[in-house]
Amino acid sequence: MKFDTPATTNPIDQLKVVGVSTSRIDGPLKTTGTAPYAYERHDVVPNQAYGYVVGAGIGKGRIASLSVAAAKAAPGVLAVVTADNAGKLGKGRLNIAKLLGGPEIDHYHQAVALVVAESFEQARAAAQLIRVEYERGEGRFDLAQAKAAMGDAADAKKEDSNVGDFAAAFAAAPVKLDETYRTPDQSHAMMEPHATVAAWEGDRLTVWTSNQMVDWTTGDLARTLGMPKEKVRLISPFVGGGFGGKLFLRADTLLAALGARAAGRPVKVALQRPLMMNNTTHRPATIQRIRIGATADGRITAIAHESWSGNLPDGKPENAVDQTRLLYAGANRLTGNRLAVLDLPEGNAMRAPGEAPGLMALEIAMDEMAERLGLDPVEFRIRNDTQVDPEKPERPFSKRQLVECLRVGAERFGWDKRNPRPGATRDGDWLVGIGMAAAFRNNLLTKSAARVRLDTRGVVTVETDMTDIGTGSYTIIAQTAAEMMGVGLDRVVVRLGDSSFPVSAGSGGQWGANNATAGVYAACVKLREAVAQRLGVNSADAQFADGQVRSGNRSVPLAQAAGGGELSAEDAIEYGDLGKRYQQSTFGGHFVEVAVDAATGETRVRRMLAVCAAGRILNPLSARSQVIGAMTMGVGAALMEELAVDTRSGFFVNHDLAGYEVPVHADIPHQEVIFLDETDPISSPMKAKGVGELGLCGVGAAVANAVYNATGVRVRDYPVTLDKLLDRLPPLA
Amino acid sequence: MRPFSYERARTPADAAAAAARTPGAKFIAGGTNLLDLMKLEIETPPHLIDVNGLSLDTVAPTPDGGLRIGALVRNTDLAADDRVRRDYGLLSRALLAGASGQLRNKATTAGNLLQRTRCPYFYDTAQPCNKRQPGSGCAAIGGFSRQLAVIGGSEACIATHPSDMAVAMRALDATVETVRPDGATRGIPIAEFHRLPGDTPHIETALEPGELITAVTLPKPLGGRHIYRKVRDRASYAFALVAVGAILQPDGSGRVALGGVAHKPWRVEAAEAELPRGAKAAAAALLAGAKPTPENAFKLPLVERTLAAVLAQAKG
Numbered sequence A: 001m002k003f004d005t006p007a008t009t010n011p012i013d014q015l016k017v018v019g020v021s022t023s024r025i026d027g028p029l030k031t032t033g034t035a036p037y038a039y040e041r042h043d044v045v046p047n048q049a050y051g052y053v054v055g056a057g058i059g060k061g062r063i064a065s066l067s068v069a070a071a072k073a074a075p076g077v078l079a080v081v082t083a084d085n086a087g088k089l090g091k092g093r094l095n096i097a098k099l100l101g102g103p104e105i106d107h108y109h110q111a112v113a114l115v116v117a118e119s120f121e122q123a124r125a126a127a128q129l130i131r132v133e134y135e136r137g138e139g140r141f142d143l144a145q146a147k148a149a150m151g152d153a154a155d156a157k158k159e160d161s162n163v164g165d166f167a168a169a170f171a172a173a174p175v176k177l178d179e180t181y182r183t184p185d186q187s188h189a190m191m192e193p194h195a196t197v198a199a200w201e202g203d204r205l206t207v208w209t210s211n212q213m214v215d216w217t218t219g220d221l222a223r224t225l226g227m228p229k230e231k232v233r234l235i236s237p238f239v240g241g242g243f244g245g246k247l248f249l250r251a252d253t254l255l256a257a258l259g260a261r262a263a264g265r266p267v268k269v270a271l272q273r274p275l276m277m278n279n280t281t282h283r284p285a286t287i288q289r290i291r292i293g294a295t296a297d298g299r300i301t302a303i304a305h306e307s308w309s310g311n312l313p314d315g316k317p318e319n320a321v322d323q324t325r326l327l328y329a330g331a332n333r334l335t336g337n338r339l340a341v342l343d344l345p346e347g348n349a350m351r352a353p354g355e356a357p358g359l360m361a362l363e364i365a366m367d368e369m370a371e372r373l374g375l376d377p378v379e380f381r382i383r384n385d386t387q388v389d390p391e392k393p394e395r396p397f398s399k400r401q402l403v404e405c406l407r408v409g410a411e412r413f414g415w416d417k418r419n420p421r422p423g424a425t426r427d428g429d430w431l432v433g434i435g436m437a438a439a440f441r442n443n444l445l446t447k448s449a450a451r452v453r454l455d456t457r458g459v460v461t462v463e464t465d466m467t468d469i470g471t472g473s474y475t476i477i478a479q480t481a482a483e484m485m486g487v488g489l490d491r492v493v494v495r496l497g498d499s500s501f502p503v504s505a506g507s508g509g510q511w512g513a514n515n516a517t518a519g520v521y522a523a524c525v526k527l528r529e530a531v532a533q534r535l536g537v538n539s540a541d542a543q544f545a546d547g548q549v550r551s552g553n554r555s556v557p558l559a560q561a562a563g564g565g566e567l568s569a570e571d572a573i574e575y576g577d578l579g580k581r582y583q584q585s586t587f588g589g590h591f592v593e594v595a596v597d598a599a600t601g602e603t604r605v606r607r608m609l610a611v612c613a614a615g616r617i618l619n620p621l622s623a624r625s626q627v628i629g630a631m632t633m634g635v636g637a638a639l640m641e642e643l644a645v646d647t648r649s650g651f652f653v654n655h656d657l658a659g660y661e662v663p664v665h666a667d668i669p670h671q672e673v674i675f676l677d678e679t680d681p682i683s684s685p686m687k688a689k690g691v692g693e694l695g696l697c698g699v700g701a702a703v704a705n706a707v708y709n710a711t712g713v714r715v716r717d718y719p720v721t722l723d724k725l726l727d728r729l730p731p732l733a
Numbered sequence B: 001m002r003p004f005s006y007e008r009a010r011t012p013a014d015a016a017a018a019a020a021r022t023p024g025a026k027f028i029a030g031g032t033n034l035l036d037l038m039k040l041e042i043e044t045p046p047h048l049i050d051v052n053g054l055s056l057d058t059v060a061p062t063p064d065g066g067l068r069i070g071a072l073v074r075n076t077d078l079a080a081d082d083r084v085r086r087d088y089g090l091l092s093r094a095l096l097a098g099a100s101g102q103l104r105n106k107a108t109t110a111g112n113l114l115q116r117t118r119c120p121y122f123y124d125t126a127q128p129c130n131k132r133q134p135g136s137g138c139a140a141i142g143g144f145s146r147q148l149a150v151i152g153g154s155e156a157c158i159a160t161h162p163s164d165m166a167v168a169m170r171a172l173d174a175t176v177e178t179v180r181p182d183g184a185t186r187g188i189p190i191a192e193f194h195r196l197p198g199d200t201p202h203i204e205t206a207l208e209p210g211e212l213i214t215a216v217t218l219p220k221p222l223g224g225r226h227i228y229r230k231v232r233d234r235a236s237y238a239f240a241l242v243a244v245g246a247i248l249q250p251d252g253s254g255r256v257a258l259g260g261v262a263h264k265p266w267r268v269e270a271a272e273a274e275l276p277r278g279a280k281a282a283a284a285a286l287l288a289g290a291k292p293t294p295e296n297a298f299k300l301p302l303v304e305r306t307l308a309a310v311l312a313q314a315k316g
Ligand SMILES: Cc1cc2nc3c(=O)[nH]c(=O)nc-3n(C[C@H](O)[C@H](O)[C@H](O)COP(=O)(O)OP(=O)(O)OC[C@H]3O[C@@H](n4cnc5c(N)ncnc54)[C@H](O)[C@@H]3O)c2cc1C
Pocket: A658, B026, B027, B028, B029, B030, B031, B032, B033, B034, B035, B051, B071, B097, B098, B099, B100, B103, B106, B107, B108, B109, B110, B111, B112, B113, B114, B115, B162, B163, B164, B165, B211, B212, B213, B214, B237, B238, B239, B240
């Protein structure tokens, strides 16, 4: 189905099932521990052996010698895979560094060997017998140093986006700000590690794994192994968190496949937790310079946002400036990303890549600017709203309710009770402050396909390679099919995460919900036609409701359409140029109250509110879960998450969950989420957009702004830990 | 993890004797620290002696009005003990500030005293670390040292002792009771129990090879206000950046021990004379001679400010 004109009324608009808060249909599997996660697929194939990964102990250089003899001779060992014996390997289209290193080492904990043994304990013990001698190379590990070496780049660069004359307008602005902000490297730190069971049958390979993007990863696995994609089957029905860390083929999957080949039997591999921070991808650190010029009454006339980040050769920059191209008005604009080559592990997508760190900086800058202007931060943002793409004013936003989000949020949070004077509100030993930030994240459109089958019992089965990364995909897809086919949720079966199913959008970039359900919608439209044809009714006026198909005064059970054999329909949603003609984005406002211990500088969040305008909310219950989870992640980013770089030897030092702190329950207070009533007919027939990343965008800055309001200390260097506040807190008696 | 043999000891003296028979043997109590370290091959004992059956799991009054805490009393039980809560509130509070409920259910009194540092380089076997591998160097010096020691460190090691409980024990002047492989028993004052790193950071306590902790005794209660203040980046389930354990009397005198600043619970008895003069004076005396790294220099003002808050709380 081609979607190239705005959606009109369609069966989804009935909202009998879609849009209704629905507990996840896979919930019982999860609460009973029977949801099949990759490492526990003991059932799928017998005789599984265990793999244990050895990571490189240097940040850059080469292996001088690698001795596996002792490991091979250890009890239970079946095989040891290294670059020496793995055969010729290609590289995935979406991988930057090789997943099996050697002799060159590109980054710390790059896999250099896999030991396969009868038991996990034997594999682990043998892995520790592998002796690797390295020749250390000269690595570049320090972003600040790399930035300095690049020279503070001149304003105009050809890859920059330039509108008007930023330099002149900034120089002429009566009120201005020029500040630099830093965000650290961050780790996805999801609960379920990357894990795979791999089994060969002749030249065919099956992997049961934990991956967000089934088709990408199937392709990259085939490419790396130099085999036809058709011979690889990838199964990923449940993903225990990914946050972008499982978008790609990673070492667990490749090494399980290689280990299984070498051992001649199925092999399972989970990346050990201490390897995860350095072996896999991470969100790269940024240094961001923001300049804003405004008229005395607070209209932005000039805005520039430049971001420096680092990555391995051939890697991409963290696109921290994108939202600044779209979020606020202003005639003169400059945005650009600068990329330094760093030999740290591979930087790549993490939940809301670009916008998450970008807004952490921009939305502090807006707070600072409001203060310089003597304007309320909410009002300053409202004053600079734009309903069109500020770089291309002929392109309107499909729907933009930023102002409404901010107004509703301010009212519901009691913003008017905020003391604008920083450091002036006290509650016993606590300094109390309130902060806010705008939330913004683009809505991305990608082709997505599904197959829908109707059986003789009237059960509708949906099959698509879409994944559920804890988001609730199973449920919204079931809701979509139920709405379209006029049946209850109990009549719908959803099967996901299998490369033998039609290729979906997958889960990433908050694009999953809208695109995947739109693909199911397209397939259901086709199935409805097939049903109508079977039943001999006119598909245009057939009504699908209550398990019946009605046309005129005739009513036939839906199941009857499958009487002559199962009906099946497959289709994809494909997008025309609506995405070019309109800017499609999601909006929100985050409001946060914090208390900072006046003595120690410990910041504890007291309450949080997010107001989101993100198109139709397909399942308010699971959408709320997405947003509160994202807000929690935002608190982590604001207050504690940081991969500490050892710039001498080039690695993230705190590479386990004791060293890399993420929020625990005690850190998360009352959270409230409001979704504005919105449909966006430009986005898809579902009129929905994404929320899973929007919920994170801006949270960090809202927290940092609240800390400023509480203490009067402006921290521009995340995370906002107590050591950055201490010397400017009020003296103690 | 290396293969190891395993036995259950029947009496404390047997346990100590068994430990002496196999060089490198280790006792295992709750296992919450030792097992993690064995999996990473940071500890590689060839033999484990399980001490869980030794009936050292009771808390009993001593003739001089104190308490004798069996080496195997679980942290949860110790924190909940009525006598501890009433007379040694500092100990109860310190225990409850540590780890998580599940871990405290397993963790024992002796194991807690002997838990090893959380220096991140100690945990990464690809990195030089004098504590893990004597003579290999110290990766933390000049590296990521935000959590590490500000005082009492050496050229060889700047790790901290991570225990909360031990800070309270230090302020309470506990005594560690042991039995040696030859059956002899002794009491080691807590002040002498943990060592500074010096040139031998791998030797962390006064225990001799094979020496088993049987109990920790507390002198009779001191009265006063018992306050344990643990400062950390997140609200729970994190090791202390700095911890202040204090017992403060109405006349302004008292005791203070610090966690998170040194290779052992940090107490300077002479500094306590400064307490009536306030946090600044007391902190200065406690931390005289401190040598922080640029990354952890914040711990010095943090100690002072936390102590100030504790003193204010004691008055309030
Ligand atoms: C995730 C995590 C978070 C934690 N957070 C904190 C925290 O915030 N604060 C804190 O204080 N602690 C914390 N801990 C540490 C915890 O308190 C210790 O792991 C625990 O107290 C160790 O006790 P155990 O009985 O399990 O010791 P084991 O692991 O059994 O033993 C530890 C050591 O003591 C030796 N040993 C045990 N018993 C005896 C004996 N009777 N005589 C001689 N030697 C003996 C063993 O040989 C071993 O060397 C944390 C631990 C974890 C895993």
